[in-house]
Amino acid sequence: MKIQEEIISKLNRVQKNQITDYELVEECERILEIYYSDQDTEFFDLNDIEREVLEDISAQWDLMIVNTFDEEELPNLDLKKIKFPNDYIKNWLTKLF
Numbered sequence: 332m333k334i335q336e337e338i339i340s341k342l343n344r345v346q347k348n349q350i351t352d353y354e355l356v357e358e359c360e361r362i363l364e365i366y367y368s369d370q371d372t373e374f375f376d377l378n379d380i381e382r383e384v385l386e387d388i389s390a391q392w393d394l395m396i397v398n399t400f401d402e403e404e405l406p407n408l409d410l411k412k413i414k415f416p417n418d419y420i421k422n423w424l425t426k427l428f
Contacts, residue, residue, distance in 0.1 A: 335380075338363075338384060339424060339427050339428075342355065352414050352415050353410040355388065356388060356389060360385075360389050367383070380427065391419060395413070
Protein backbone atom coordinates (compact mmCIF):
# COMPACT_ATOMS: atom_id res chain seq x y z
CA MET A 332 0.00 0.00 0.00
CA LYS A 333 1.36 3.42 -0.91
CA ILE A 334 1.85 5.97 1.84
CA GLN A 335 -0.90 8.25 0.51
CA GLU A 336 -3.37 5.36 0.48
CA GLU A 337 -2.28 4.34 3.97
CA ILE A 338 -2.78 7.86 5.35
CA ILE A 339 -6.18 8.17 3.67
CA SER A 340 -7.20 4.78 5.06
CA LYS A 341 -6.15 5.78 8.59
CA LEU A 342 -7.99 9.11 8.35
CA ASN A 343 -11.13 7.34 7.15
CA ARG A 344 -10.83 4.82 9.98
CA VAL A 345 -10.53 7.68 12.48
CA GLN A 346 -13.73 9.20 11.08
CA LYS A 347 -15.50 5.86 11.56
CA ASN A 348 -14.05 5.44 15.09
CA GLN A 349 -12.27 2.27 14.01
CA ILE A 350 -8.96 3.59 15.35
CA THR A 351 -8.24 6.39 17.79
CA ASP A 352 -6.80 9.72 16.80
CA TYR A 353 -3.85 8.82 19.00
CA GLU A 354 -3.22 5.69 16.88
CA LEU A 355 -3.32 7.88 13.76
CA VAL A 356 -0.74 10.22 15.25
CA GLU A 357 1.49 7.34 16.35
CA GLU A 358 1.43 5.86 12.85
CA CYS A 359 2.17 9.20 11.20
CA GLU A 360 5.09 9.81 13.54
CA ARG A 361 6.39 6.28 12.89
CA ILE A 362 6.36 6.91 9.14
CA LEU A 363 8.11 10.26 9.56
CA GLU A 364 10.74 8.77 11.85
CA ILE A 365 11.58 6.09 9.30
CA TYR A 366 11.50 8.61 6.44
CA TYR A 367 13.90 11.01 8.16
CA SER A 368 16.23 8.26 9.36
CA ASP A 369 16.50 6.45 6.01
CA GLN A 370 15.44 8.40 2.94
CA ASP A 371 16.86 5.73 0.67
CA THR A 372 14.00 3.42 1.56
CA GLU A 373 11.77 3.39 -1.53
CA PHE A 374 8.64 2.63 0.50
CA PHE A 375 9.05 5.85 2.43
CA ASP A 376 9.75 8.13 -0.50
CA LEU A 377 7.16 10.72 0.48
CA ASN A 378 6.02 13.48 -1.83
CA ASP A 379 5.71 16.99 -0.43
CA ILE A 380 1.97 16.77 0.21
CA GLU A 381 2.23 13.44 2.05
CA ARG A 382 5.09 14.73 4.19
CA GLU A 383 3.25 18.00 4.94
CA VAL A 384 0.09 16.15 5.99
CA LEU A 385 2.03 13.74 8.22
CA GLU A 386 3.94 16.61 9.82
CA ASP A 387 0.75 18.64 10.27
CA ILE A 388 -1.05 15.75 11.96
CA SER A 389 1.85 15.39 14.40
CA ALA A 390 2.18 19.13 15.02
CA GLN A 391 -1.56 19.74 15.44
CA TRP A 392 -1.75 16.89 17.95
CA ASP A 393 1.01 18.42 20.06
CA LEU A 394 -0.52 21.90 19.82
CA MET A 395 -3.96 20.59 20.73
CA ILE A 396 -2.63 18.79 23.81
CA VAL A 397 -0.60 21.77 25.03
CA ASN A 398 -3.32 24.34 24.35
CA THR A 399 -6.27 22.30 25.67
CA PHE A 400 -5.02 20.76 28.89
CA ASP A 401 -3.43 22.18 32.03
CA GLU A 402 -0.01 21.01 33.10
CA GLU A 403 -1.60 19.21 36.06
CA GLU A 404 -3.90 17.23 33.76
CA LEU A 405 -1.16 15.94 31.44
CA PRO A 406 0.22 13.10 33.62
CA ASN A 407 -3.22 11.49 33.94
CA LEU A 408 -4.42 12.22 30.43
CA ASP A 409 -5.81 9.30 28.42
CA LEU A 410 -4.53 10.20 24.97
CA LYS A 411 -6.75 7.58 23.34
CA LYS A 412 -9.84 9.63 24.26
CA ILE A 413 -8.68 12.86 22.64
CA LYS A 414 -10.11 13.64 19.21
CA PHE A 415 -9.18 16.05 16.47
CA PRO A 416 -11.92 18.39 15.26
CA ASN A 417 -13.66 16.82 12.25
CA ASP A 418 -12.61 19.77 10.09
CA TYR A 419 -8.96 18.81 10.60
CA ILE A 420 -9.59 15.28 9.31
CA LYS A 421 -11.57 16.57 6.33
CA ASN A 422 -8.85 19.10 5.50
CA TRP A 423 -6.12 16.43 5.54
CA LEU A 424 -8.21 14.15 3.34
CA THR A 425 -8.82 16.98 0.88
CA LYS A 426 -5.09 17.70 0.65
CA LEU A 427 -4.37 14.04 -0.15
CA PHE A 428 -6.90 13.73 -2.98
